[in-house]
Amino acid sequence: MGELSAAPIERSRKAFSMVLQAMQDPGTQRNLAQVLGVSESTVSRIKNEKLEDALALIYQLGFKVVDASRVCVDRSKYEAMVTIARAAMADEDTARRLIWEEEGA
Structure with missing residues (x-):
């Protein structure tokens, strides 16, 4: 559960x-x-x-x-962040840049 x-x-x-x-x-x-x-x-x-x-x-x-090591955020803000992240990862080009591009590139 x-x-x-x-x-x-x-x-x-x-x-x-x-x-x-x-x-x-x-x-x-x-x-x-x-x-x-x-x-x-x-x-x-x-x-x-x-x-x-x-x-x-x-x-x-x-x-x-x-x-104490956890950071708590308002649930509506958390859900908004999850929605944005899910949308970014659903876009193949965006996901590739987030995952494969090296720092500073």
Whole structure:
């Protein structure tokens, strides 16, 4: 099932899995505890007892969690860019110039 058609709860579960995976790196829970000013056991309790529900709430409200390295754009602007790119790639001459021309040519 595509990311756009998945129900909010399914997307929140995927986000939960990604967050848990990010927390697997050694020292992450210790660092989180230090930054939050709580104990490691508090971070562990949040992770095990509250995180999944918090993410479900976020997704039900229409928000999402993304990796900090991602760039988010307005959906209508994204769709416009996709339409333009698709049209450019459909034109054989344009596609050839985009793919085969060397830089500076």
